[in-house]
Amino acid sequence: MRNRSRLIRLTLSYGVLIVMSILILYPLAWTIGASFNPGNSLISTSIIPKNPTLAHYKELFEGSASLPYVQWYVNSVKISFFTMIGAIISVSFTGYAFSRFRFKGRKNTLTIFLLLQMIPQFSALIALFVLAQMLDMINSHWLLILLYIGGLIPMNTYLMKGYMDSIPMELDESARIDGASFTRTFWQIIMPLSKPMLAVVAMNGFTVPLGDFVLSSVILRTTEAYTLPIGLFNLVNEVMGASYTTFAAGAILISIPIAIVFLLLQRNFVSGLTTGGTKG
Amino acid sequence: MQHRKVALLLSIVPGFGQFYHRQWLKGLLFLLITISFFIAFKDLLNMGLWGIVTLGTEIPRDNSIFLLAEGLIALIVIFLGLIVYYLNLRDAYKTGVMRDNKQTLYTLRQQYEHVLLKGYPYLISGPAFLLLLFAVVFPILFSFAIAFTNYDLYNSPPAKLVEWVGFSTFKEIFTVDIWRSTFFDVLAWTIVWTIVASTLQVALGIFLAVVANQKEIRFKKLFRTILVLPWAVPGFVTILIFAGLFNDSFGAVNNDILAALGIDAIPWLTDPNWSRFALIMMQGWLGFPYIFLVTTGVLQSIPEDLYEAATIDGASVFSKFRHITMPMILLSISPIIITQFTFNFNNFNIIYLFNAGGPAVPDSTAGGTDILVSWIYKLTMQSSQYALAAALTIMLSVVVVSIALWQFRKSSTFKEGA
Numbered sequence: 001m002r003n004r005s006r007l008i009r010l011t012l013s014y015g016v017l018i019v020m021s022i023l024i025l026y027p028l029a030w031t032i033g034a035s036f037n038p039g040n041s042l043i044s045t046s047i048i049p050k051n052p053t054l055a056h057y058k059e060l061f062e063g064s065a066s067l068p069y070v071q072w073y074v075n076s077v078k079i080s081f082f083t084m085i086g087a088i089i090s091v092s093f094t095g096y097a098f099s100r101f102r103f104k105g106r107k108n109t110l111t112i113f114l115l116l117q118m119i120p121q122f123s124a125l126i127a128l129f130v131l132a133q134m135l136d137m138i139n140s141h142w143l144l145i146l147l148y149i150g151g152l153i154p155m156n157t158y159l160m161k162g163y164m165d166s167i168p169m170e171l172d173e174s175a176r177i178d179g180a181s182f183t184r185t186f187w188q189i190i191m192p193l194s195k196p197m198l199a200v201v202a203m204n205g206f207t208v209p210l211g212d213f214v215l216s217s218v219i220l221r222t223t224e225a226y227t228l229p230i231g232l233f234n235l236v237n238e239v240m241g242a243s244y245t246t247f248a249a250g251a252i253l254i255s256i257p258i259a260i261v262f263l264l265l266q267r268n269f270v271s272g273l274t275t276g277g278t279k280g
Numbered sequence: 281m282q283h284r285k286v287a288l289l290l291s292i293v294p295g296f297g298q299f300y301h302r303q304w305l306k307g308l309l310f311l312l313i314t315i316s317f318f319i320a321f322k323d324l325l326n327m328g329l330w331g332i333v334t335l336g337t338e339i340p341r342d343n344s345i346f347l348l349a350e351g352l353i354a355l356i357v358i359f360l361g362l363i364v365y366y367l368n369l370r371d372a373y374k375t376g377v378m379r380d381n382k383q384t385l386y387t388l389r390q391q392y393e394h395v396l397l398k399g400y401p402y403l404i405s406g407p408a409f410l411l412l413l414f415a416v417v418f419p420i421l422f423s424f425a426i427a428f429t430n431y432d433l434y435n436s437p438p439a440k441l442v443e444w445v446g447f448s449t450f451k452e453i454f455t456v457d458i459w460r461s462t463f464f465d466v467l468a469w470t471i472v473w474t475i476v477a478s479t480l481q482v483a484l485g486i487f488l489a490v491v492a493n494q495k496e497i498r499f500k501k502l503f504r505t506i507l508v509l510p511w512a513v514p515g516f517v518t519i520l521i522f523a524g525l526f527n528d529s530f531g532a533v534n535n536d537i538l539a540a541l542g543i544d545a546i547p548w549l550t551d552p553n554w555s556r557f558a559l560i561m562m563q564g565w566l567g568f569p570y571i572f573l574v575t576t577g578v579l580q581s582i583p584e585d586l587y588e589a590a591t592i593d594g595a596s597v598f599s600k601f602r603h604i605t606m607p608m609i610l611l612s613i614s615p616i617i618i619t620q621f622t623f624n625f626n627n628f629n630i631i632y633l634f635n636a637g638g639p640a641v642p643d644s645t646a647g648g649t650d651i652l653v654s655w656i657y658k659l660t661m662q663s664s665q666y667a668l669a670a671a672l673t674i675m676l677s678v679v680v681v682s683i684a685l686w687q688f689r690k691s692s693t694f695k696e697g698a
Contacts, residue, residue: 010496010497017492020506021506024510090411103398103402106401118680118681119677119680121416123423123656125661126670127421146411146415153411153412211629247524258514259513266508270576
């Protein structure tokens with residue numbers, strides 16, 4: 001009796017897992033298939049194309065005035081990289097300040113941070129557009145990077161502060177007694193111990209620009225300056241379906257490196273989030 | 281008269297209170313900051329304050345929107361100036377108190393060290409605050425200001441001036457029939473979307489985590505890796521892939537899957553209800569792995585002896601789940617669950633990238649699947665209804681912020697006083 005119910009439970013469990021795996025893998029496999037599919041349209045696409053071709057990949061690497069894929073790739077990596085660096089620097093400082101110092105206005109600022117992270121930044125679209133015009137920075141990647149970093153600060157400061165709160169104060173105190181300055185304590189004690197959360201912040205910083213379509217489409221107006229999300233979106237939408245196979249190839253080239261990094265970092269990510277998330 | 285009062289009065293001109301205490305260097309510093317503040321910002325303050333009040337008087341000399349922006353920057357600068365001014369007053373007063381009590385004053389060196397010690401947190405977080413002010417606070421203030429003007433396609437610089445109109449845009453949302461009906465349609469779908477999609481992804485994530493982490497399951501690592509794939513692939517890529525899969529003419533959902541099952545093609549992108557259904561399913565697909573990951577982390581941290589004790593007491597698998605596993609999970613990930621709801625409330629990407637909020641609805645600026653944020657985006661970028669978009673932004677922010685405050689007041693963050 002006991003064995004039979006166990007058997008049913010396990011069979012159902014495997015069934016669920018296998019069905020889910022198929023649901024997840026199918027769209028991904030379909031895209032991979034599409035990227036090797038000759039021609040532009042997908043009318044005759046199957047997961048394993050009959051005459052596989054690398055033409056779409058070649059097209060992307062060669063590029064053209066309307067499809068500077070390599071340029072988009074470089075733009076995206078550049079923006080993501082500097083946003084990540086900026087976010088790590090600013091957030092580790094603010095996190096340290098909020099976690100370790102009791103200064104005037106601290107509690108109010110924390111509340112304001114909480115509220116700011118709730119208001120979507122792009123609800124201020126018009127303002128950002130006007131700002132870009134006034135500063136004459138339409139198409140400027142640096143403006144976009146600064147906006148991303150600014151948007152990342154409230155939420156990630158919270159995460160960082162929560163994580164640093166879980167590092168015992170005694171460590172700082174004994175370092176201070178030994179004569180270490182605040183800055184030294186920060187670099188030699190707090191930072192090394194905050195690595196899991198730094199990984200989370202780094203990942204947020206790197207992926208936010210890659211997931212953003214709104215801010216970048218307001219500020220970047222020429223094909224040359226596009227990031228991958230805008231570029232690929234336009235590619236798909238030009239004539240719906242007309243260049244879907246090329247899009248599929250482009251999507252694969254960006255997804256594979258990112259997916260690998262994500263899968264490698266997931267352990268850090270979980271430990272960072274569960275510590276910071278529950279205590280923060 | 282007491283020293284503190286004299287010093288406070290003299291400090292109305294920054295620096296003089298410090299001079300009164302014979303703290304020459306500090307006084308000079310305050311005085312210099314004040315003078316350079318006025319020299320540097322004289323034009324900005326003058327122009328900005330005039331601009332924000334009048335929004336310009338002459339075309340084409342004045343561009344109302346630029347004037348408004350300058351005015352807001354002027355207000356921010358004044359705010360920062362007032363902080364320095366307050367510090368000046370406070371310093372003079374406090375030193376005065378010390379003199380009244382016949383205490384010895386700090387030496388210059390002590391003051392320097394004191395500032396360094398007290399100022400350290402401000403110093404290290406200062407640049408981040410400035411960036412936040414410029415990248416987040418200023419744009420939000422600007423949007424809020426726009427809501428009280430008549431800025432739209434017909435009233436826009438450089439051809440026309442923009443004027444302050446008070447609350448009339450807010451009133452129009454509820455009085456103009458077409459706006460009102462669109463607003464409530466969009467709001468209703470936004471709420472349904474937020475609740476159904478978030479619940480689906482959370483439930484699916486927890487369920488799969490529990491299933492995949494049973495002791496007897498083999499190939500755990502393989503299953504886990506597959507299940508977190510949707511989280512690892514960039515979201516915009518997957519949404520665009522799904523847009524292709526669900527495409528009415530060439531999408532595989534209609535052509536391969538449903539055809540194989542003998543079901544007629546479904547108008548995924550052109551029928552609002554089918555679009556909504558597809559969106560919810562997609563968000564489930566996209567959103568569950570995150571919950572799955574976090575829940576897996578929690579499950580691995582539940583001590584084994586809890587289950588052993590329960591087994592000895594004769595608990596069934598189901599009751600172990602109900603009384604041990606579920607409470608543990610909910611306890612640790614409830615903050616993360618809340619963020620899923622706010623995330624979906626603002627989930628612009630999936631709505632816009634899938635079919636641009638479509639299909640189009642006759643007599644309406646919002647499409648059949650538009651949620652509030654994507655509607656605001658369209659009003660701004662496509663129909664140039666800036667004031668209306670800004671007014672909606674304010675209403676949306678008020679709702680989200682009050683829910684957030686209500687929620688977080690209960691959570692530990694505030695109680696700790698941390």
